Amino acid sequence: MILPHSLRARLLVAFLVVVAASIGTVAVAVLLVGPRYFAEAMGHMPGDPMGEAMGRATEAAFTDAMRQALLAATVIAVVTATVVSLAVAARIARPISALAAAARRVAGGHYAERVPVDEPGELGELATSFNDMAGSLEATESRRLQLVGDVAHELRTPLTTLDGYLEGLEDGVIASSPETWRLLRAETGRLTRLVTDLSELWRAEARQLALRVETVDAAAVARDVAERFAPLGATRGIRIDLPTTPVQARADRDRVAQIVGNYVSNAMRHAPDRSTIVISAATRDGRVRLAVTDRGPGLAPDQLETVFERFYRVDPARSRMDGGSGIGLTIARALAGAMGGRAWAERPADGIGVTFLLELPAA
Numbered sequence: 001m002i003l004p005h006s007l008r009a010r011l012l013v014a015f016l017v018v019v020a021a022s023i024g025t026v027a028v029a030v031l032l033v034g035p036r037y038f039a040e041a042m043g044h045m046p047g048d049p050m051g052e053a054m055g056r057a058t059e060a061a062f063t064d065a066m067r068q069a070l071l072a073a074t075v076i077a078v079v080t081a082t083v084v085s086l087a088v089a090a091r092i093a094r095p096i097s098a099l100a101a102a103a104r105r106v107a108g109g110h111y112a113e114r115v116p117v118d119e120p121g122e123l124g125e126l127a128t129s130f131n132d133m134a135g136s137l138e139a140t141e142s143r144r145l146q147l148v149g150d151v152a153h154e155l156r157t158p159l160t161t162l163d164g165y166l167e168g169l170e171d172g173v174i175a176s177s178p179e180t181w182r183l184l185r186a187e188t189g190r191l192t193r194l195v196t197d198l199s200e201l202w203r204a205e206a207r208q209l210a211l212r213v214e215t216v217d218a219a220a221v222a223r224d225v226a227e228r229f230a231p232l233g234a235t236r237g238i239r240i241d242l243p244t245t246p247v248q249a250r251a252d253r254d255r256v257a258q259i260v261g262n263y264v265s266n267a268m269r270h271a272p273d274r275s276t277i278v279i280s281a282a283t284r285d286g287r288v289r290l291a292v293t294d295r296g297p298g299l300a301p302d303q304l305e306t307v308f309e310r311f312y313r314v315d316p317a318r319s320r321m322d323g324g325s326g327i328g329l330t331i332a333r334a335l336a337g338a339m340g341g342r343a344w345a346e347r348p349a350d351g352i353g354v355t356f357l358l359e360l361p362a363a
Helices: 007-041 049-107 121-171 179-205 217-234 253-268 316-321 326-337
Strands: 213-217 237-243 248-252 275-284 287-294 343-346 354-363
Touching: 007 049, 007 179, 049 121, 121 179, 179 326, 213 217, 217 237, 217 248, 217 253, 217 275, 217 287, 237 316, 248 354, 253 275, 253 287, 253 326, 253 354, 326 343, 326 354
Parallel strands: 237 275
Antiparallel strands: 213 248, 275 287, 287 354, 343 354
């Protein structure tokens, strides 16, 4: 049997098939069994010639009446089924048609498209799921466009610098001195770091990083990272307070060091001279928590989340002079998620400075 493609037509055919099956069942029951029961109810007993003659006449009349009644019932049932099926089909097909039209618009790039959620049950759940999907696509597209703009902005400064110096060297306006070549290498280094960080961010967010998850002492990793920054801290009188108790976590040692290194680097950049950076490590509820706290200017409440966004800088000019790409914290959060953990920022209880935290599964 070839069914029509329209949902309304399919529902109509389904209703008519149910009606036909119901009427057929009733017709068989009434025409085959009904006459005998009717004859018995009329008192026409077998063996009585007059009763048998009256029974045959009654049976013929009963059968004829039932046929006419069944014919009338069939017509009424078909008309009723058609009206009801069209009404029900329209009620069911309307939101599905709206969903199909909205899906076509989303496929065409209109990610702000939404459908009303005014139907109960599965249709309402379908509409809600569609809206959630469209919202996710819209957010992804927004991040993609922002990323393109941010990358273009970040590339413009070093490229402009390089182009200006190269033009000056070509015209003889700028002398070919060691300082000039050092500046040019610094700018190309910035470009290289930016491309490397973008590549690593893509791999981390796409879960394409090869992680070697094992049992590691998070406190020992933090001490190793702090040792690298000790000379820089000594020049400014900054002391790093380190954890001493071993804390075992299930993670990739190198990636944990990368995240903590990013935290300590930010702390060094913003901590005032002759202050203390506190690194703590503890286990709580089956999770290992590493925290890096500085006594710098801190973050506003609305910056605690946005600081993890791509290319976000609390102090743009200062960060660019230090050579940061602006996506270190974004990479840190992606790495933490890839290891089954999370990364976030909090304000200390006294409101001075900021605390960056890393949570990982405990071993």
